Amino acid sequence: MDTRELRNCFGRFATGVTVVTWAGEDKVKNGITVNSFTSVSLDPPLVLVSIDKKAKACAGLKNQSFVVNILASGQEAIAWQFAGKEQQGLEIEWEETFLGPKIKDTLATIECSPWKEYDGGDHVLYLGKIQDFSYTDGDALVFYQGKFSQTKEIDNYLKK
Numbered sequence: 451m452d453t454r455e456l457r458n459c460f461g462r463f464a465t466g467v468t469v470v471t472w473a474g475e476d477k478v479k480n481g482i483t484v485n486s487f488t489s490v491s492l493d494p495p496l497v498l499v500s501i502d503k504k505a506k507a508c509a510g511l512k513n514q515s516f517v518v519n520i521l522a523s524g525q526e527a528i529a530w531q532f533a534g535k536e537q538q539g540l541e542i543e544w545e546e547t548f549l550g551p552k553i554k555d556t557l558a559t560i561e562c563s564p565w566k567e568y569d570g571g572d573h574v575l576y577l578g579k580i581q582d583f584s585y586t587d588g589d590a591l592v593f594y595q596g597k598f599s600q601t602k603e604i605d606n607y608l609k610k
Contacts, residue, residue, distance in 0.1 A: 458595075461594070461595045461596055462594075462595065464592050464593070464594040464599075465485040465486070465487075465592065465593050465594075466485065466487070466520055466521075466590050466591070466592055466593075467483065467485055467520075467521045467525075467529050467590075467591040467592065467593050467598065468483070468484050468485065468487045468499075468518050468519055468520050468521065469481045469482065469483050469484070469519045469521065469528060469529065469532045469553060469556075470482055470484050470487075470499050470501075470507070470511070470516050470517070470518055470519070471516065471517045471519060471550055471551050471552060471553065472510065472511060472514045472515060472516040472517070472550045472551075473514075473515075473550045473551055474510055474514075479544060479551045480507065480510055481507075481519075481532040481553075482501065482505060482507035482532055482533075483529045483530075483532040483533040484499050484500070484501070484518075485593045486499065486500035486573075487499050487500075487518060490577060494565075494579055495579065495580035496565060496577050496578065496579055496580065497518060497560055497562060497577070497578050497580060498575055498576065498577050498578075499511075499516075499518065499575075499576050499578070500570055500573045500574070500575050500576075501573060501574050501576060502572060502573055503572055503573060503574060504572075508573075508574055511574075511576055512567070513564050514550075514564060515549035515550050515561070515562060515563050515564060515578075515581075516549070516550055516562050516564075516576075516578055517547065517549060517550045517551065517552040517559055517560065517561050517562070518559065518560040518562065518578075519552055519553040519556040519558075519559050520556055520557045520558040520559070520560075520585075520590065521556055521557065521590070521591040522555065522556055522557040522588050522589065522590060522591060523588070523589040523590060523591050523600030523601070524591075524600075525555075525556065525591055526591060526598045527540050528540070528542060528553065529591060529598065542554075543555070547561055547582070548561075548581075549561040549562065549563060549581055549582070557585065557586060557588055557589075557590050558583065558584065558585035558586070559583060559584050559585075560578075560580055560582075560583045561580070561581050561582040561583065562578025562579060562580055562581060563578065563579050563581055564576070564578060564579075565577045565578055565579040589601045589602060
């Protein structure tokens with residue numbers, strides 16, 4: 451199977467963009483840009499993030515509490531920064547929580563304690579139990595066909 455073509459096929463599914471953050475040893479702030487994030491369950495409240503086994507973040511997340519930061523439109527530089535492309539001049543504002551660092555001014559945050567992890571081929575599937583969350587209104591940063599874009603409210607096309 452041509453994995454490049456498979457990746458292109460997956461890219462036809464628009465996703466939101468998140469940065470998963472956690473405090474490492476000595477409270478060092480860590481993060482990775484993740485678009486393979488999904489809700490799993492309301493009872494218990496669970497979310498899933500899928501991390502490539504080759505990423506340093508994969509080992510760093512093991513048994514760690516983490517925060518899923520759902521990025522707002524206009525936060526593309528933050529997405530690139532945590533995807534490994536340093537953004538000159540970018541200053542990230544943080545808030546400390548009981549479970550780890552979260553990025554200020556995101557569209558939503560979901561704070562999780564570790565629940566379970568599963569082997570997912572070349573990825574590890576980390577499930578987190580939601581301990582707290584917050585959100586605000588606004589447009590989201592999205593990823594589609596290898597590019598960042600943003601959501602916009604859809605006008606109701608059923609005009610009366």
